Each structure stands twice: as structure tokens, then as C-alpha cells.
Amino acid sequence: MNIMFASHTYMGSPFVVGSHHLAREMDKLGHSVIHVSTPLSPFHLLKYSKDRDIQERFKIWRGKRPDVHPSVLNSIPMTMLPWEIAGPLYKRTKKNYMLPSLKKAMRQKNMDSVDLLLIDQPRFVGLEELIKPKVTIYRPTDIYSKMTGDGSIAAAEQTLLSRVQGLVSTSGPVLSELLPYNPDIPTLLLENGVEYDHFSKPAAEPEELRDIPGPRAIYVGAIDERLDLKALHLLAERMPELSIVIIGPVHEGAKSYFAGLSNVYLLGAKNYQTVPAYLQHCDIALLPLSNHAANAGRSPMKLYEYAAAGLPVVVTETPELLRRREPFLYFYRQAGDFPEQVRATLEQHSDKETVRQLAKRHAWDSKVESLLDFAQNL
CATH class of the missing domain: 3.40.50.2000 (Glycogen Phosphorylase B;)
Structure with a gap:
């Protein structure tokens, strides 16, 4: 299959998260995998000199850093607005101005279409309509709205759960928190694993x-x-x-x-x-x-x-x-x-x-x- 992850954490980060492991294992099985993480924007340049994490992300965007797993495409796209600005706009308009174009990444992997889209990062709301995959699964790893105190995240999750075909949760409390948005959605409780x-x-x-x-x-x-x-x-x-x-x-x-x-x-x-x-x-x-x-x-x-x-x-x-x-x-x-x-x-x-x-x-x-x-x- 052609598989895309839309994750909160880039591959090669100091923190190795579940989407990195899942992408690697799916690649081992012969699937073609793109791992996309939260976009950069011109506003990130304001913190560039003092933030090592932002510096590393720009290296990946420019193609100056080798992929962690050579056959998994590690993509950090560029967009105009960060979520700090796009989020409040989304809450009012239901239009996500943070969404990046992923055509370049798909061309790199020779993907004409996506069979399975796994969204871990709710800030990618709307990607399911842009990419038009055969199946989209929302896979939250935390209760993001409470963790961040960001009301626009709750709005994004509510929209996602009205559009995706499945909900995969890494814990019972996350599942309980989100299921009221769409009680009839197929669900899977799948805890994080170990290499x-x-x-x-x-x-x-x-x-x-x-x-x-x-x-x-x-x-x-x-x-x-x-x-x-x-x-x-x-x-x-x-x-x-x-x-x-x-x-x-x-x-x-x-x-x-x-x-x-x-x-x-x-x-x-x-x-x-x-x-x-x-x-x-x-x-x-x-x-x-x-x-x-x-x-x-x-x-x-x-x-x-x-x-x-x-x-x-x-x-x-x-x-x-x-x-x-x-x-x-x-x-x-x-x-x-x-x-x-x-x-x-x-x-x-x-x-x-x-x-x-x-x-x-x-x-x-x-x-x-x-x-x-x-x-x-x-």
C-alpha cells in the first residue's frame, strides 16, 4: 500500500514516538511510506538562532539531513502560517490555513494516490480532504486539547472524527474522551509498543x-x-x-x-x-x-x-x-x-x-x- 503518516514529531527528533516505529515496520513489510510531521513556516525563522529543534527541522526541509530510515520518506513541509495563528482561524472558519502541499513528497515516493492516511497530529485536519486517501484513521496519542489548553484542537478533533473511517487510540482515557464526537465510529485500542x-x-x-x-x-x-x-x-x-x-x-x-x-x-x-x-x-x-x-x-x-x-x-x-x-x-x-x-x-x-x-x-x-x-x- 501507499501509506502516509501525519505526525506531531519528526523522525530524527530527540524523542522517538510511535509513528516512527509504525512507519519503519510498515516499510519492512514492503509498503511505500511517507512520514510527514508538523510543518515549518516563515514565522519559525524568528526563533531559528536560539532553537536547535527548529534548526534540525529546517535541515530536513532543505534535504540536508539523511533520513533515519532510508526507504521511509521523512518530510517536514513548509506552510505560510503556524498553528498558533491558523488554529484560532480554524476554530472560527473551519478552514485550515496551516495545511501544506504534499505534492513534492508524493512525487519523491512515486505516489499517485494514498491508500492509508494515519493522522496523529490534529493540526493536520483537512489533509484527509486534500489527499483523498482510500482510508483515513485518526490515531491520537494523548488528550491533546487538555494537554495544550487549546480550544482549536478540540474543534479540529471534532471535525476529524466526522470525516475519518476509524479511530485508533493508544489508551482508554483518550478513547473515552473522543468517542462522544462520533459514537458509531469503528475503534481500536492499541497501546504503544517497544522495539x-x-x-x-x-x-x-x-x-x-x-x-x-x-x-x-x-x-x-x-x-x-x-x-x-x-x-x-x-x-x-x-x-x-x-x-x-x-x-x-x-x-x-x-x-x-x-x-x-x-x-x-x-x-x-x-x-x-x-x-x-x-x-x-x-x-x-x-x-x-x-x-x-x-x-x-x-x-x-x-x-x-x-x-x-x-x-x-x-x-x-x-x-x-x-x-x-x-x-x-x-x-x-x-x-x-x-x-x-x-x-x-x-x-x-x-x-x-x-x-x-x-x-x-x-x-x-x-x-x-x-x-x-x-x-x-x-
Whole structure:
């Protein structure tokens, strides 16, 4: 098939998201795949000198950066208006002035038409009418309207769900949030998966870890308002014998917040290819979630990535994660309970191979099979 993803995150970003994995697996199966992410606009040039992410996106637009997966076309198009301007206009007029032309990308892949369009980014509303694919599926990965506080996103999602042929949700709360827009639409609940072989294949201990004493607890991901920094700080205070390794882009606020704690190691962002080595040489993984609205509908890929590396995970209770009943997840409710749950989980000495096998059934190839079966039935 000719398949197009309309995603929120470009391939090659510091964050590897579900659409990247799905695109790669579909390409492996012989499908022709274009991965399009949120467009650039002339307004982005105002931030160009200070924003590394925007600089990288312009490189991809100019064709100056090789594709992550050579046979998947990684497209960042150019448009006139960013969503910050186009969104409010869309809410009033139902016309999306952010929509880019994708004719050039389709010519590059010799696509005369699109069989399957998967929209992860609601800002692409209207693309389904522009491209006219045989089947369009909306695949939200978060409760975007609550996460952003942007009313124009809710308007975009309402329109999308009146036009698309299917809704694929990565979590129960996301499905519950959106289904009222179109209660009769065919749905599939398909949680995010894991690149199992990548995370389970044994890797040498990174030199950076060698001087960090054990036991080691690790968090990998964004350091933003969705992460409970207070819980991590409390853990470091109450368990000074535990080394807490944090991998992800570090801002000055985080550095100052943990400045007085000698057992917290902020290692910065790491290439996706090297992350398994860091995980495999730690003892336990952490996912302390804040009370931010975005966390209610999250389907964190890192849970299964942690598990594929053999790590039990201490995580904040959410209805979605409790629903999954994964044996390698150890829950706590309040920040004050976090250190005790970490201590108890460490004392259990979970068998790493058992944990890995629990993650294996969530490999991306099985997720793709379920998704394509759903699309074929539409």
C-alpha cells in the first residue's frame, strides 16, 4: 500500500514516538511510506538562532539531513502560517490555513494516490480532504486539547472524527474522551509498543555509568511539567544510598533543583541507539508522573522499553496503567509513597529475563499487524 503518516514529531527528533516505529515496520513489510510531521513556516525563522529543534527541522526541509530510515520518506513541509495563528482561524472558519502541499513528497515516493492516511497530529485536519486517501484513521496519542489548553484542537478533533473511517487510540482515557464526537465510529485500542530486539540485546556498560555506584535507578525522557520532580527530589533525600540517573534534555531549572543532591546524575539527552546500554546497567526504572492533565491519557512507550531491558518499573497510579495489569509495574499514589515503593521493589530482586518476556508481546511488529488488520476491515 501507499501509506502516509501525519505526525506531531519528526523522525530524527530527540524523542522517538510511535509513528516512527509504525512507519519503519510498515516499510519492512514492503509498503511505500511517507512520514510527514508538523510543518515549518516563515514565522519559525524568528526563533531559528536560539532553537536547535527548529534548526534540525529546517535541515530536513532543505534535504540536508539523511533520513533515519532510508526507504521511509521523512518530510517536514513548509506552510505560510503556524498553528498558533491558523488554529484560532480554524476554530472560527473551519478552514485550515496551516495545511501544506504534499505534492513534492508524493512525487519523491512515486505516489499517485494514498491508500492509508494515519493522522496523529490534529493540526493536520483537512489533509484527509486534500489527499483523498482510500482510508483515513485518526490515531491520537494523548488528550491533546487538555494537554495544550487549546480550544482549536478540540474543534479540529471534532471535525476529524466526522470525516475519518476509524479511530485508533493508544489508551482508554483518550478513547473515552473522543468517542462522544462520533459514537458509531469503528475503534481500536492499541497501546504503544517497544522495539524489543533493540532494548533487549545485551550492550556494554557505558563509560559514563562506571563511576556511578549501585544500586542505580533510571529515568529516561522529557524533563517537563509531566514529570514529578518533587517525587524524585524526595526519593534522593530519603534514599541517599541510591544513585538516580536521569537521561533527557536538561534545562537550567532542573539543574538548580537537584544541585544539592550528590546522588542525582543528570546525564543529558542520549541518542536512541545508546539508551538500551544505560537501561541494562541499572537496577530499577522510574516513571513518577505529576498531576498534569496530559498524564491521564498517556501510553508511555518507555514502560515497555524499560521492561525489554529487564527493569521493573515504579510508576504513579493512573487509571490507564492500572487497567493494563502488567506484573512488572509497581504503583504508588502520592509522592510521599514513592521512596518506600522504590525500596520495596529493589528488595524483590526481579528476574530480568522474566521481565523481558513480559515486554516481548508488545513488540511493534505485532502492533502493526493489528493496525493493518483494522485498516483493511475499514
